Amino acid sequence: MAVPVAFFAVFFAYPVAAILARGLHVDGAWQLARIWDVVAQSDIRHVLWFTTWQALASTALTLLVALPGAYVFARFDFPGKHVLRAIVTVPFVLPTVVVGTAFLALVGRGGLLDELWGVRLDTTVWAILLAHVFFNYAVVVRTVGGLWGQLDPRQEEAARMLGASPLKAWRQVTLPALGPAVAAAVLMVFLFTFTSFGVVQILGGPGFSTLEVEIYRQTSEIFDLSTAAVLTIIQFLAVGAILALHAWTVRWRESALRLVDESVTARRPRGAGQWGLLAGVLASVVVLLLLPLAVLVQRSLDAPDFGYYRALMSADGGVFLVAPIEAIGNSLRYAVVATVIAVVIGGLAAAALTRRDAGRFVRGFDALLMLPLGVSAVTVGFGFLIALDEPPLDLRASWILVPLAQALVGVPFVVRTMLPVLRAVDARLREAAAVLGASPWRVWREVDLPMVRRASLIAAGFAFAVSLGEFGATVFIARPDNPTLPVAVAKLLGRAGELNYGQAMALSTILMVVCAVALLVLERLRTDRTGEF
């Protein structure tokens, strides 16, 4: 427990507090009246309103599109299912800077919708909503579908035998069992869309601004730190409330359910209705998720003989000191370090949270570890700069900042994956081992470790994929001699010229493939009890 707390305090709470204090503690006095000044501004209230309603709308739309998907992935067996499930997770870990470009090709001018029906959605709120579906589809499929696949269908069948209509059986048996997972998914999607940054900036255009975008603008462009601090606090409170609700649904979910192996419940679709549902879900996945990704690939191949890929091997472009291809190595190295940190910290936190004597404080820490998912990267980045600037922790120019920042985002995934598995370990096994004379270390090695090994591999894989795609924090600290993949893509996109654009597409494609492979490996490793993402 001490390690995760210390980690969290040093690399998250302290930097964030430092930057907030810089904004609100001016000339030796706290400027708390600033809070009211800022909230009273009509622009700011408009931002708050837009942030909230677009998040609500995005969440509703995501649920509408993804719940049938969750059902299909959970209950139907069809060829290519595992590959497809890995691929629909790719958007979740891709940086928006890459996806924005591809997504515009779908809903922008000359995009698919434009060619079919003359519909263009760029710089409208629809583009934002659809992109949010694109990014968060996997959250619903994994959280809800993961559990759905393991619910014992015989319970529903039993209700049917006792005379319940299909609807009634579903409402009274399946829905209550599924409810907490749906609630958790809803809250996570709401959290991600509430704090949306890249999607809103790239697809929404300057007419739309979420809290996160406004914090970035105030900090990074206008340099009004006190307004940024107030906005950060508002976002903090909102995210805190979302997470508190989430923590509550997680505990609610841990009520005993009869779970069976997924391979038992999934079967081939039968009848026109089921085939129709499958076809509908596959069509929505193709249009909303695969097409934008395919556009990236197509544009990366738009030069003879893989010209853009070959250009990646050379450092002559002048954009980098090194050949862009080296960004792959950099990204992998950073991601490995970030993964190690995230697994150690997250694993220890999960272990501490599992202890039966864990009090209210410890359980609250569960929600606290999720906070980095909802706090703006620019706040953390600026906080790092002014907080971690003295030995022994002068990290401002150090490479370790990149994996540390990435690990902050990875830890919540590790905790969420490991927690259910660890909780499932029967405490009596440990007690028995201890009574038989095993040292605590040996108890852990012989009882806990074998059970959590697979879960920790999955956690590691997720942390790895998230680190690979992490952009917001990385871009603050990456250095020109070792750019990461997303940073290199952003830099290439920031320059005129065909070759730069093509290389950006080629690098994006590579990033996508690396993420997809990592996630495919994860598919093979799925545990009996599902994680929550």
Add this chain to the structure above:
Amino acid sequence: MRTTNKYIALAVGLGLVTLSACGSSSGSAGGDSKSVTLVSHDSWAVSKSVIAEFEKKSGYQVKVLEDGDAGQAVNKAILTKDNPQGDVFFGVDNTLLSRALDNGLFQPYEPKGADQIKPEYRVDEDKHRVTPIDTGDICVNYDKAYFSKHKLTPPTSFDDLIKPAYKNLLVTENASTSSPGLGFLLGTAARYGDNGWQDYWEKLKANGVKVVDGWEQAYNEEFSGSAGGKKAKADRPLVVSYASSPPAEVIYADPKPATAPTGVATGTCFRQVEYAGLLSNAGNTEGGKALLDFMLTKTFQDDMPLNMFVYPVREGAQVPEEFTKYGPQAEDPETMDPAKIADNRDDWVKSWTSLVLK
């Protein structure tokens, strides 16, 4: 479990301390006098051989820290000025110069070769806190193919852009989040005066100007003349970009076309100048001074244009052939005193936002 956790805690704690220790020794400028650290924005680029030459001559090893886009990099430098991340900062332009100077970001130093800088770029000559390094023009670019296909003359001036012939053709960037967007706004303010630019923008808005958040979207997604725009089937043949964008369209094409696919409306330009300076409280002032000297040498000034797509400030430095051939430099670009920009920037951006975006 309890004792186990403690052991792991100890091990991890030690690990982190070790990591942070090696992090700080390899990264920060500190007392390491053999290396000099340059802090810049993420458009920084220089030939490897040129840096190697400096390292060989001066004996200092150069470390570069890229700190986000131009605005971000300046703001971060200001935040850390008491304990800076490096010795020299490069990349504050005339739109942000006053913010940097007012916050005491730099200490005085007049580099060798300062007398070689073209007079029109010199500022702060009594204190020498900053040194101009490069310049570039923010101008409207046009898609040649579009205008020849529609038998239309491309616009050449700000006045042209509000003519009905060019309705719904221009895309620009948000002045509050993008430096070309801000530059274009300042260009119109310089051209039409403090009270006239709002009127101009009303007309521009009525003429269908489209505003997007950043240069990447404007240039790669909306502008029909760029490589990305062609693939995205973009439909705006006019974009606010740089005078050096047309040469880039040739240099980064394979095979290289005989002429640039895009051109510059030379009467719509706003001149940006980028400065470098020795950071206050720099750990290695001697190294920083040597680096600043180097940035004004002919070697560096000749190398810079094709790396960062900017023009040199030094008399006699070579402007690459590609620049003159594919993208004529504006003869009479709009300019504005940094102090005036500082006084008005926030107000102008605010009124521009409510005028154009709402």
